[in-house]
Amino acid sequence: MLGTAARSDDAGSDDAASSSRVAGEDVVRLTVARVLSGRPRLGPVRLVCVDGPAGSGKSTFAQRLARGLRSHGADASVLGLDDVYDGWSGLEGSLWPRLSAQVLEPLRRGAPGRFQRYDWHAGAFAEWVDVPVPAVLVLEGCGSARRAADPDATLRVWVEAPEELRLSRGLERDGAAMRDHWVRWMSDEADHFAREHTRERADVRLDAYGKMSA
Numbered sequence: 001m002l003g004t005a006a007r008s009d010d011a012g013s014d015d016a017a018s019s020s021r022v023a024g025e026d027v028v029r030l031t032v033a034r035v036l037s038g039r040p041r042l043g044p045v046r047l048v049c050v051d052g053p054a055g056s057g058k059s060t061f062a063q064r065l066a067r068g069l070r071s072h073g074a075d076a077s078v079l080g081l082d083d084v085y086d087g088w089s090g091l092e093g094s095l096w097p098r099l100s101a102q103v104l105e106p107l108r109r110g111a112p113g114r115f116q117r118y119d120w121h122a123g124a125f126a127e128w129v130d131v132p133v134p135a136v137l138v139l140e141g142c143g144s145a146r147r148a149a150d151p152d153a154t155l156r157v158w159v160e161a162p163e164e165l166r167l168s169r170g171l172e173r174d175g176a177a178m179r180d181h182w183v184r185w186m187s188d189e190a191d192h193f194a195r196e197h198t199r200e201r202a203d204v205r206l207d208a209y210g211k212m213s214a
Contacts (some may be wrong), residue, residue, distance in 0.1 A: 012189050024210035028061075031157070031204055032068040035136060038154040043108040047152045051145035051198050052159035053189050054182070055166030057208050061159055062140035064210070069136050077134040079103065083117045083143025086125075088181045090205070091188050103131050104152060125132045142189045146196045158199050161208030 041047045050062045062078050069076035084099055085091065103113035113131035118124075131137075139149075145156040161169075163186070172181045192197065206214045 011090045024064075024192075026211055026214055027204075027206065028064050028068045031065055031155070033073055033202070034047075035069065035155050036072060036074060040135075040152055042104060042137070042152040043110050043133075045107050045134060046154040047104075048136060048138045048155045048157065049149050049151070049153050050064060050140040050143035050159060051142065051155045051202070053161070053163075053166055053193070054142055054185060056159045056161040057171040057206070057210065058140050058142075058159045061157070061206060061210055062138045065157075066138050069138075075130070076136040076138060078138045078140055079131060081139070081144055083129070084115060084141075085118055087118065087120070088185055091185070091192055095143065096148055097148065100148075107131070107133055107137065109120060110150070117175075122128075143192060143196075145198050145202065146192075147201075150201075155204065156202045157204045157206065158202035159206045159208070160199070160213065167209060 035046055035048055038046060048065065050058045050065070052058050059080060064079070066076040066078050073091040081095070081099075084095060086094060099115070106113040110133060112133055114128050115131065116125040117127055117129050119126040136154075145153065145158070149156070167179075167182060168188070171179060174182070199205065205213045
């Protein structure tokens with residue numbers, strides 16, 4: 001099976017763990033097949049939630065998945081929650097109510113959504129972004145697979161990586177001056193994932209290199 005949540009978190013031997021991993025391209029192919037075999041649950045839209053801690057590789061996998069879906073003739077788009085968070089403290093609060101009202105509920109009715117993009121440099125919301133009705137919407141970002149998404153999600157993907165690697169990736173992207181922000185965010189997301197049991201509820205689990213993990 002494809003990384004189902006029924007798997008135990010207890011890894012066996014290193015050899016067993018290694019043999020359970022599937023090459024990255026195979027993961028994309030198998031995930032595409034699983035998405036397309038699932039039924040739309042958000043009105044006419046198949047919603048795929050790609051969740052996991054910051055810096056784990058969610059954005060990369062989400063884009064690869066969308067390309068794979070398009071190669072099979074599916075109209076797929078990616079919405080990154082980085083454009084929706086209300087800044088560094090935006091994991092909770094108004095995030096999900098705004099996303100639901102502006103994007104998910106319209107798509108449920110078969111109508112386009114529209115959200116206001118957050119400008120991280122200005123520290124404020126900026127222009128409005130249209131979200132046409134796709135066959136598959138890949139919702140990518142920390143908190144995308146929270147329990148509130150369960151009724152709408154066709155598939156929930158968890159992507160993980162060691163903390164040191166994630167922080168290194170984040171500071172390389174955002175600069176060393178953002179270290180305190182990153183450390184606070186990583187604490188907030190850890191609390192969120194523990195509360196939501198996100199990893200345990202995921203249908204597919206991947207490591208930092210796009211390979212299946214137990």
